[in-house]
Amino acid sequence: MSLLKETDHGTPRRPGAASVSVEIDGTAVQVPEGTSVMRAASEAGVPVPKLCATDSLEAYGSCRLCLVEIDGKRGTPASCTTPVEEGMQVRTQTPRLAKLREGIMELYISDHPLDCLTCSANGDCELQDMAGTVGLRQVRYDEHGENHLNAPKDTSNPYFDFDGSKCIACARCVRACDEVQGTLALTLDGRGFDTKITAGVGQSFLESDCVSCGACVQACPTATLQERSVVELGMPNRTVLTTCAYCGVGCSFKAEMRGDEVVRMVPAKDGGANEGHSCVKGRFAFGYATHPDRVLAPLVRERITDEWREVSWTEALDFTARRMREIQAAHGLGAVGAITSSRCTNEEVYVVQKMVRAAFGNNNVDTCARVCHSPTGYGLKQTFGTSAGTQDFRSVAEADVILLIGANPTDGHPVFASRMKRRLRESAQLIVLDPRRIDLVRSPHIEAAHHLPLGPGTNVAMVNAFAHVAVTEGLVDAGFVAERCEGYDEWAEFIARPEHSPEVAAEVTGVPADDIRAAARLYATAGNAAIYYGLGVTEHSQGSTMVMGMANLAMATGNIGRDGVGVNPLRGQNNVQGSCDMGSFPHELPGYRHVSDDAVRSVFETVWGTSLSPQPGLRIPNMFDAALEGSFRALFVQGEDIAQSDPNTAHVHAALAAMELVVVQDLFRNETSKFAHVLLPGTSFLEKDGTFTNAERRINRVRPVMAPRTGMHEWQIVGEIAKRMGSPMGYTHPREIMAEIAATTPTFAGVSFELLDEVGSVQWPCTDAAPAGTPIMHRDGFVRGKGRFVPTTYVPTAERTTRRFPLVLTTGRILSQYNVGAQTRRTGNVAWHPEDLLEIHPHDAEVRGITDGDEVSLASRVGTTSLRARLSDRMPAGVVYTTFHHPVTGANVVTTEHSDWATNCPEYKVTAVQVALRTAPPGPADAPSGRARTAPPVPAAGS
């Protein structure tokens, strides 16, 4: 499509029915109450000139360019700040208004460089447009008068520049940072002529609190705040609508192109998840897609000690299929399997699980969601009947109390965090359950009502105590429970036992009982209480128990089935939800239906033309165990760096080294490809054609801006391997894959590329009964019929601190980086996070003689690594914290084999460690682990 310019109505849309009638220059229009005259005029098709107004921000009324005349009102009110009244007669074009506007523009232009022809914003500048609109022909002020033409430039941000000489002091940037992003990094300092924009307290953008979300750049009507890529490449000339490929928020973007080159990514105003907002990753960090490190041709080798050989696609695919069959012939059908990626599209994931089930003939397919949100799938399915969050993101705007558990949305899910912050600034109260004092506990205009810094691994004790308070203090929504749920009596008896009281929980969690009671009462008595949670819930040995505990609490207090409530996982990767939906788990076919269900299997057997195994397959950790034991020999890994991202690195490396065939499909060589025999180059999101499903079950289109740089789409590669193994797939376009998903999977029955292209996005279930999708689930009844209470025993993790390992390590993530960093480390985002740091409490540091910035060793019973220390009291003494974005840190060198009892999701969040000042020169992660040494010798590939 040509360059898409969204209409800017000047002020935000107001909710409600269009009940107020007004007339603008003789045209009648109806708008909701509270709408501005400016917006009504725009909707009537007679836009009013404006500079300081834009419809993502509340009106400000500073430029006065939008003056109008209104019958019965004196003077010339600003249309942006004047709300409509019934029967209003408005005139937007009169000689008096024209003269006033011309005078205003003349003043602006007199203090503005007249370099329009060479300005980077030429053609995309509202000041330029308005000068034309008001018919400005001359400027009577002399350029030698006082002006800002020599104002300094700030080029500290890696992605955008600030050129003060072009600033018209409209404060759109300041308001965007306040209202849209909620960071409050900018201020408008001084008065009158001296007014200027400042980041932080007179700092550069990079030094300030700015998180580089780009909202100010987008709001700026001039070239003052401008993407550097626009300066370098010029104005884009076409738009491709697509979806961010980083996190589970799933923001919609306009990829603005010049030829085949992406000039910039601009968040789409009607994106269902983001409504015009973005974060630094999606907005700016797309350069990895064209990074020279990309592998573009297939590579093959016989042994992992050999050099790679660049080969044709035919040779790589023949080799892969032949070796898979040879290994199955020698070691049985179950000796091979695959791991799907949450970074790939639904269509790409679907074909991988189909390859495993139809061509490999087993159910050995798992997904990287195993190591993040598999407990969500299990826990919500057991209690509510479906493996997905209950709400859309918009719902948070109706929440009165937000219970945030084990999640750090301002870093992990920034665009959702902005929505949450807006609601918190308005009125909602916040309860944070997290060992670490995350930014949301206290940030500008936000203060959590309760922060309960519970010890890592004690979530279940805490949620049980919350439920205990609800049950024993009469705060249960008895009507809801009686009508909608089952198993309540047994659960209530269990949860009311004294061992679940806040007093007992206080001993376990380290949080005073009174604080627990107060927070629990606040949650239970809020009108609308909503739970949001992240990997701090799931990545524990009791992750599934905790998910069910939260579901119990929400049901008991009636907080399910309407706006403003619910139990909501904040998903890590962009398509975690989708990869799970698509049948990536070894016990489930697409749509979360068990492989032992004959009726479901027969649907797929008919479509795929083969019989399917009714037995669950191996999960990722089981694959590794089986590889070490010798019964699992070949693995296809789609777009995941398991050698770096999975826990207990030494164990994983030994398992990979023990395999006869490892096939990696990825953008880059990575840690896993060191163990691979075949490297099949993958496509970036800029080349993909398909769909992603975000954390609110929203299916979004991802559209290619260029052909695959590798020459093959990922779904084609998988189809070709399957074909060579005797199971042709026969797709000619990904839309046919989605058609097959819809035909076989009831919750997707109504989904098609055509529908998505027409409506933008849709939230599953999308069926005949809900053709427009389902933003809020379990409205009238639970998916499983009645919501089921499940007693949740608190079982402490087996990972205990000892004298040798007296500290608890917990892990997290940071805004500017993404997972193991394969993408973000190849962008300008390294400006913010050049290395992983170990946060350690000053007390723990002092007793070890550690000072800020020291190189320290971090050791657990399975391995040792080294990194630099940062002293911080964000965690309680006894707890240390790090991120895992950089491979040299190898944080997973120290994480252990403990995992969730129900799903084997690894316990990343609790590891007993020791920290010591390093005296020897720092090196890469040290060689660790007893288990690695006991691994069997590496069999030669092909032997």
Add this chain to the structure above:
Amino acid sequence: MSGDLPPTVRLANDIAAQFVHRRDSDAAVQEIAGHVRSFWEPRMITELLAAVDGGAPALDPLALRAARLLR
């Protein structure tokens, strides 16, 4: 230390620990066995049963009763 047990024994013990609070231990055993049947690949069950045959000294009593149902 738990790291020395076969992974299936360790996991079976972890599962059993979730059901110790049940007043009706027969029901708990049924649930544990049902869970294992739904989520474990056959060779994991074989490994667990081999451990049972070998005496499985470290296997939780509830898990042991559940394992017997898996034959």
